[in-house]
Amino acid sequence: MIEKESFLQWFYTEIPKTLFSQIAAQVLFRCENCGECCRGEGYALVDEADLHEIARTLGISPSKARARFTDPDPEKNPGCRILKSIGPERSCCLLDAQAKRCTIYNHRPRICRTFPMLNADTESEEIICFYSDCLGTAKFVKMLQENRCDPKVQKDIESLAGNEERLQALKILLFVWLRRMMGEIEEAEHICRITEISFPPEESAFQRDCLAYFLMTITTDGLDEYQYEG
Ligand code: SF4
Ligand code: SF4
Incomplete structure (x- = not known):
């Protein structure tokens, strides 16, 4: 297992x-x-780890999960297949189309977990892709528009920007949050142990710090042009 010094060196130099x-x-x-x-032209890419997780969740073998739920990846990404789009409106085979819910939500493939904010469109140069057909994104944009000029939020930004130690601790917390969200619990716990960061953080303070961090690192100038088209 990686130790504190080498972890921090890697963390500060390698992560974009x-x-x-x-x-x-x-x-x-x-x-x-x-x-x-979960429907339409796109599809979810799955690798072996995703397939094993789906199989484990549904109590079937990985080979059955592969045959029942996946097709070959048309783009031939190494080691990957795609989930079949055989539901109404070409929806994913694991979507409950009536309830509009993923039937394996807590165990969904990693590409689905990172959608939409961590899943920037590779053809765009934007860091964040504000999808026009995602209702959650439309609400996220509205929340940013309402908050970005709020004096309390501005104060949070100033306070975070002026405290390097707090900023670094937040970055580690964000990284741990991501590892946990991807199901890498052991790695997340190890990082907490070696960096002496406690997780989970107090929820409302974490949310405020995330908003302050986001607004201090991303320009929101173009947000007023966003239009929800769902
Ligand atoms: S979230 Fe669930 S239903 Fe949607 S694409 Fe992923 S696996 Fe399929
Ligand atoms: S709100 Fe966005 S992420 Fe959630 S199901 Fe709709 S399109 Fe997908």
Whole structure:
């Protein structure tokens, strides 16, 4: 297991700064279960680890899960397949189309867990992709518009920006949050142990810090042009 010094050296030099802004956005994001990202032209890419998790969740073998739920990946990403889109409106085979809910939500593939804030469109240069058909994104944008000029939020930004120690601790918390969200609990606990960070943080303070961090690192100038088209 990696120890504190080597972890911090790697952490401060190798992780792109934009990742922390994306994680902060994902912490603040609330999925509205509209089901839009689980149907249509797109599809969910799954690797062996995702497949094993789906199989374990449904109590079947990985080979059965592979045959029942996946097709070959048209883009031929190494070691990956895609979930079949065989439901109404080409929805994912694991979506309950009527309830608009993922039937394996807590065990969904990692690509679904990172949608939408950590899942920037690879063809766009934007750090965050504000999907116009995602109801949760529309609400997220509205929340940013309402809060970005709030004097309390401005004060939070100033206080966070002026305290390097707090800023670094927040980045570690965000990283731990991400590891846990991806199901890497042991790694997350190890990072907490070696960095002496306690998790979970106090919820409302964490949310405020995430909002302050997001607003101090991402420009929100273009947000007024966002239009929900769902
Ligand atoms: S696995 Fe769940 S979250 Fe992912 S595309 Fe299918 S229904 Fe949606
Ligand atoms: S499109 Fe957005 S709000 Fe709708 S289910 Fe997907 S993540 Fe949630």
